Amino acid sequence: MKKLLVLSSLLFAGAALAATPADTYVIQSAGDIPTLDPESAYDTASSGIIANLYETLVSYPGASLTKLEPRLATKWSITNNGKTYTFDLRKNVKFHNGDTFTCADAEYTFRRNLVINGGESGQWFLSEGLLGTASNGKDDKSVTWAKISNAVKCNAAGQLVFTLPKVDPAFLAKLAFPGQAIVSKEYTTKLNDWSGTEKDWQSWAGKEMQGSDLSKKPNGTGPYRMVRQDANTMLFTAFDGYWGKKPSIKNVIRQKVPELAARQQALLRGDADRIEGASRTVDEAQIKGKPGITWVDDLPNTSSPAIFMNWNIKGKDYIGSGKLDGKGIPANFFTDVNVRRAFSYAFNYDQFAQDVYKGKATQRTMALPDSFPGYNAKVKKYDFDPKKAADAFKKAWGGDVWKNGFVLNAAYRANTPTSQIALEILKKNVEAINPKFKVNIQPKQWSDLLKERNSGELPMLYIAWAPDYADPDNFINTFYGSTGFYASGSAIKDAQIDAWNEQARTSVNATIRNNLYTKIGNRAYDQALYILMPAPVAWIFYSDRLSGEGLTKATYNPMTDLEWSGLTKK
Structure with a gap:
């Protein structure tokens, strides 16, 4: 413990940590951590920490995207024609503060998630499965205490029982979400x-x-507990009372380092063991092949990156004059399909793939990973075509867009070169079409970007979706459904897509679902709902002092966050 306290003092004083000890794992990332409260965690940065402090009932084993294994549950059964799930829970499990884990904790957790179901959280899909609505009791009066308490409860045998209003084939996978x-x-x-x-x-x-106070003072059953945090640094240590295999690495330090060059040098010097990189082009040039670095390539990528176009912009500070007078845009600028088609034709997909990923990227036809069921490579996709972009702009808003011009504000996560390059390419091409067109690019802190996206303030932004659960519904409904997660930030609404989406969500027939997803993909292309970014072949790199689960092709799982307890360091 003395060594830990010394390390903590140096860390929070801002001292360098060259040649970090073998019992300490140091991570450096560009942005902040929005929350450590599981209820409100709905971003990869927060989930990556939470997954090591807390535990779910079930989790994915190894590299599998389809199987699930027990974690805080030991086994489960599915009855009542697929509408009742009963879980036996692990015994002799302690929380970090010494509390003993019981069914009452699990019952409270899921009821809390259903009760709060806040705008910043991912509890909407849990609520859909258990209550039949994605909304909370404040926004949807059909949500009652009786529904919540009956949806999840402990029985007399101490088992946790979920009762669903209708079959949800993805429900078990939803429980693996951090x-x-x-x-x-x-x-x-x-x-x-x-x-x-x-x-x-x-x-x-x-x-x-x-x-929340829980975010500031997390208390899970996971293999690590938080010791201390400030605005830029978090310190964690292995939990001595952990029920499972004891971690090899004692201490974990997570640092916010916005400057890419500083993160790169920290990794190369040995100050950090793993860092947030940039584009493939940059990472290969600056990191790959350097002494002390392990590079793992050709990994599966299940994220879906896109540029969003908001149909109902609520941020008055982002629309200038609010009119098509060359000094701004109206709040409903993107409701005209010709505007959306014009921007889709104005993006140079091949240039982006080459500049950012050295060509190792695929321009997908749908906002769905090509490794998931339901993906159809035959769905049409947009190509870079300035002439078609100009023609579409000339049709938009009865010719007023072309005649008067516009000023558009587009946002991206600060200190992420990939998203910055994407918007720079779009800006250059759009402004080249007509000198009256102006695109301003704005970097924003991750937490601010998420908050303003969720509240529908941003006109346009670059963001990527990482799956919550391994089912195509998690992408199709999220991107294209008018009640899906991204609808709050894009206001997309297409009655035909909604009808097909609802059919797919209530069917257990894979063929029917896949056919419906193809129809949705074709309709989404016609309506130019998103500018779908080329998705890269995934890669990771880290200090060659590290080894363990999740760091090799055989064990890498794009559905899970890297578990620190599975790492060793020499």
Whole structure:
């Protein structure tokens, strides 16, 4: 413990950590961590930490995208024609504060997720499965305490029982999402949180929890616990009371280092063991083949990157004059399909793939990984065509777009070269079409970007979706459904797509679902709903002092966050 305290003091004083010890794993990333409260975690940065502090009922084993294995559950059964799930729970499990894990904690966790289901969280898909609606009790009056309490409860045998209103073939996979990690009922309720009872459930519906007391003082059952944090650094240590295999690495340090060059040098010097990189072009030039570095290539990529076009821009500060007068755009600028088609034709997909990924990227036809069921490579896709872009702009808004011009603000996550390059390419090509067109590019902190996206303030942004659960519904409904997660930030609504989507979500027939997804893909192309970015072949790199699960082709799993407890360091 003395060594840990010394390390902590140096860390928070900002001292260099060259030649980090073998029992310490140092990570450096460009952005902040929005939250450590599982309920509100809906980004990869937060989930990556939460997955090591907390545990879910089930998880993916090894590199599998289809199988699930017990974690805090030991086994389960599915009855009542697929609408009842009963879980036996692991015994002799401790939370970091010493509380003993019981069924009451699991019951509280899932009820809390259903009660709060805030705008910043990923609890909407849990609510869909258990309550039949993605909304909370504040936004949807059909959500009642009776529905919530009956949807998840402990039985007399201490088993956790979920009761669904209808069959959801993806329900089990949804429980592996880090946002469904189990919290301690007693500990959490003492943090001025929801009481776990009917008396105050309505006052907690839809609350913003990213900055909750639980986020500041996390308390999970996972192999690591948080020791300390400030604005730029987090310090974790192995949990001595962990029920499972004891971690080889004792300490983990997560640092926010916005400057890419600083992160690169830290890795090459041995100050860091793993860093957030940039584009393939940059990473290969600056990192690959350098002494002390392990590079693993040709890995599966299940993320779906896209440039969003918001149909109902609520951020008044982002639309200038709010008119098509050459000084801004109206809030409904992107409701004209010709505007969306014009921007889709204006993007140079091949240039982006070459500049960012050295050609190792695929321009997909749908906002769905090509490794997932339902993907159809025969669906049409847009090519870079300035003439077709100009023709579409001339038709847009009865000719006013071409005649008067516009000023558009586009956003991306700060200090991420890939997204910056994408918007720079689009800006250059759009402005070259007509001198009256102006595109401003704005970097934003990750937490701010997520908040403004969710509230529908941003006109256009680059963002990528990483799956919550391994089912095509997690992409199709998320991107294309008018009640899907991205609808709040894009206001997309297409009645035909909604009808097909609903059919696919209620069918267990794979052939029927796949045919419906093809129809959705073709319709999405016709309506130019997104500018779909080329998706790269994935790669990772890290200090050659590291080894373990998740760092090789055989064990890498794009559905899970890297588990620190499976790592060793020499």
